[in-house]
Amino acid sequence: MPGRAWKLGDNISTDEITPGRYIGLRSNLSELAKYTLIDTRADFVKGAREGDFVVAGRNFGMGSSREHAPVVIKLCGIRAVLAKSFARIFYRNAINIGLPAIICDTFKISDGDTLELELSEGYILNQTTNVRIEFPRMSKTMEAILQEGGLIPYVEKKGDLLLA
Numbered sequence: 656m657p658g659r660a661w662k663l664g665d666n667i668s669t670d671e672i673t674p675g676r677y678i679g680l681r682s683n684l685s686e687l688a689k690y691t692l693i694d695t696r697a698d699f700v701k702g703a704r705e706g707d708f709v710v711a712g713r714n715f716g717m718g719s720s721r722e723h724a725p726v727v728i729k730l731c732g733i734r735a736v737l738a739k740s741f742a743r744i745f746y747r748n749a750i751n752i753g754l755p756a757i758i759c760d761t762f763k764i765s766d767g768d769t770l771e772l773e774l775s776e777g778y779i780l781n782q783t784t785n786v787r788i789e790f791p792r793m794s795k796t797m798e799a800i801l802q803e804g805g806l807i808p809y810v811e812k813k814g815d816l817l818l819a
Contacts, residue, residue, distance in 0.1 A: 657782055658706035658734050661699060662766035663692075665712035669721040669745065671695045672728065681723055688730040705732035708772070710764045712738065715756075716745020725749040725756075735772055737761055737779065750797055753805035759790035774798065 673687060674694055680687040692699040709715075709728060715738035716724060725748045728736060735755035749756040755774060764770065768783040777792040793801070803809040 656706045656734075657769045657771045658708050659704065660708050660710045660737075660764050660766060660768040660770055661696060661703065661733075662761075662764065663695060663709065663711040663715075665739075666714045666717055667695065667711050668718035669716055669724040669742075670718055672716070672724040673721055678721075678723075684723065684726055684730060687723060688727040691727045691731050700731060703731045703733065706734045707732060708770050709733050709736045710738070710761050710766075710770075711736065712761065713740045715741050716749075717742040720744045720748070722748045722752075725752055725754045729754045735774075737764070737770075750800055751806040753801055753803070753808070755801055757790055759788050761788075763788060774801070 671694060672692060674690060677687055677690045689700055715736060724745060729752060733754070735757055736749060737757045737759055739761055740758060741756055746756045757779070759779060763784065763786050764781055768781050771780045771782060773780070775798065777790055779788045779790070781788065800806050800809045803812055
């Protein structure tokens with residue numbers, strides 16, 4: 656299923672994803688999601704559609720370990736976050752909640768491009784420019800966690816983190 660690219664820059668912090676002034680809404684995630692990227696891309700929440708992609712530069716999700724950041728991105732219908740690099744805690748939080756965080760070269764993706772993700776094959780097809788962007792495949796365990804919708808559903812189904 657293709658989706659549109661929402662292009663951001665480098666060093667997007669968790670405070671830009673979920674501004675601190677709204678953190679009191681953290682017990683109501685659907686309400687908190689209404690403010691996702693509000694200071695960075697005011698058009699994001701109203702414009703994002705199921706299956707779209709957040710595309711960024713380096714160090715996406717830097718700053719605090721605010722676990723709400725990947726959750727609200729996912730609640731906005733985002734299929735995956737593509738970035739040149741991620742803050743380590745954001746990356747783990749994203750995988751744990753079932754949001755693919757793909758490390759790839761995002762230089763050849765522009766705002767509004769139509770993208771198709773082939774996670775198990777290790778590439779993104781930019782349908783707008785007909786450019787294929789390859790990325791290193793994730794471990795089988797990480798792919799399985801994403802396939803189950805996150806770490807908790809994975810462990811509930813499999814019982815542990817070992818793959819048979």
